[in-house]
Amino acid sequence: MTAPEFSRPESLDKIGRSSKPVHIEATAEERAALSRRFGLVALDRLAADYLLEKDGEAIIARGHIEAELAQSCVASGVPVPERIDEPFAIRFEREAAASGPDEEVELSSDDCDVIFFAGDRIDMGEAVAETLSLSMNPYPRSPDADSVLREAGVLSEEEASPFAKLRELTRKG
Numbered sequence: 001m002t003a004p005e006f007s008r009p010e011s012l013d014k015i016g017r018s019s020k021p022v023h024i025e026a027t028a029e030e031r032a033a034l035s036r037r038f039g040l041v042a043l044d045r046l047a048a049d050y051l052l053e054k055d056g057e058a059i060i061a062r063g064h065i066e067a068e069l070a071q072s073c074v075a076s077g078v079p080v081p082e083r084i085d086e087p088f089a090i091r092f093e094r095e096a097a098a099s100g101p102d103e104e105v106e107l108s109s110d111d112c113d114v115i116f117f118a119g120d121r122i123d124m125g126e127a128v129a130e131t132l133s134l135s136m137n138p139y140p141r142s143p144d145a146d147s148v149l150r151e152a153g154v155l156s157e158e159e160a161s162p163f164a165k166l167r168e169l170t171r172k173g
Helices: 028-038 124-135 145-151 162-172
Strands: 009-011 022-025 042-055 058-072 079-094 114-117 121-123
Touching: 009 124, 022 124, 028 042, 028 124, 042 079, 042 124, 058 124, 079 124, 114 121, 121 124
Parallel strands: 079 114
Antiparallel strands: 009 121, 022 042, 042 058, 058 079
8 A cells, every 4th residue: 555645644543532733734755745645726725623532442633634636627618726724523443353355344324424543543644635625626617618619519417408408399399
């Protein structure tokens, strides 16, 4: 297994009930590696502030992520700038000792913010990178995307709907 591009390990023995705020920020090299991983045109900034606290055997990370990036427009391929500025909450749970690598783990929708870990450390850099990937617009569109699609002969949803075809038929009749 390769090391994460943006690794900021936190030792569990240093996490108390009232932790101090932590600030992490990706270097230029780390941002370039994350850009390649996520297929971004650019990742100009990635930073997070967070607090860690223990909840039994689990660790709770509450914080805020900020990023400035650009993705390719899904229609035209031109860079689409995006700014991410949002809170996050992640629960780190210890991997079950009985579950092997081939064993399936069922997760409910409540478990979407859970990251499993083993050992005596959690990696907040990787957790922030994963939070970034989930926060990005999955279908970035430039302002000229509709005209590019129209020029390529792609119909809009309204033009392609069955009701549009019916309207067209009633106009002809």
